[in-house]
């Protein structure tokens with residue numbers, strides 16, 4: 001046999017590796033879909049080993065991604081204890097086939113008939129993660145799967161459906177033992193998750209130091225900073241365009257100030273609205289270069305105004321969004337978060353904890 005010839009064993013190993021690679025890729029796509037915090041472009045380019053700051057995505061308002069477009073506060077929370085709790089739950093019930101949605105139901109304390117009949121409402125883990133929303137919990141478990149602390153076993157069910165059951169992953173012991181009291185000097189593994197904190201405003205709260213006046217002042221300050229920076233950059237660019245001959249003979253200081261004030265985003269608007277800019281000048285000196293600067297600072301200024309108007313409207317509505325914080329499975333039929341829909345579509349997961357359900 002030639003050394004390069006593949007044996008049946010190699011073939012099956014190769015197909016196992018390919019299969020695992022594909023499963024890992026699906027898990028990553030699933031994680032990407034669930035992630036409602038990190039910039040979409042940052043996530044995509046990170047996969048290809050590139051660093052992409054979200055500020056770049058936010059630079060042009062019309063093309064920013066859904067995560068950058070939304071206004072919310074984020075917080076990084078330590079999920080190590082919860083993760084160990086989840087691993088213990090999955091290990092202890094390894095003989096019972098448990099799906100991801102069912103595990104989430106136990107962790108969030110959903111008290112329904114299926115859980116009560118199985119006696120799972122008496123488990124230590126029952127309701128132990130009620131402080132996390134369903135989506136955040138799904139994101140955490142997805143993270144644990146990608147990092148190998150958990151895995152999914154895909155089992156063929158008849159007729160022609162596949163169910164994914166959660167099992168401890170190859171790194172499960174590593175996480176639990178590094179955090180046990182007997183771990184000695186071993187570095188503890190920490191699991192962190194950045195989550196959204198929906199902004200809840202209450203004007204009656206005396207401790208609320210983010211008053212309208214302060215917010216308006218800080219908005220004004222940010223806009224002034226943007227204007228100042230834009231003014232400096234326009235002058236720099238004009239120096240480059242005009243080289244040794246002084247631009248001040250052609251463009252008056254007042255014209256630059258007017259450009260900053262109006263921040264035109266198109267050639268037409270620049271020529272029409274700004275005194276001192278003509279079609280001939282624009283063509284002759286390639287003022288597209290100035291336009292690009294104005295577009296960049298203009299979208300930053302728009303962003304501040306837009307966020308401020310969203311803030312004002314949310315102040316007046318006092319509305320808290322609980323749409324993702326389901327506590328009762330009976331609601332599933334009426335309204336489901338996008339993440340759950342994606343889960344069902346991609347992996348054909350079954351609700352319930354066994355094939356008999």
Ligand SMILES: [Zn+2]
Nearest residue numbers: 039057065068
């Ligand atoms: Zn983005």
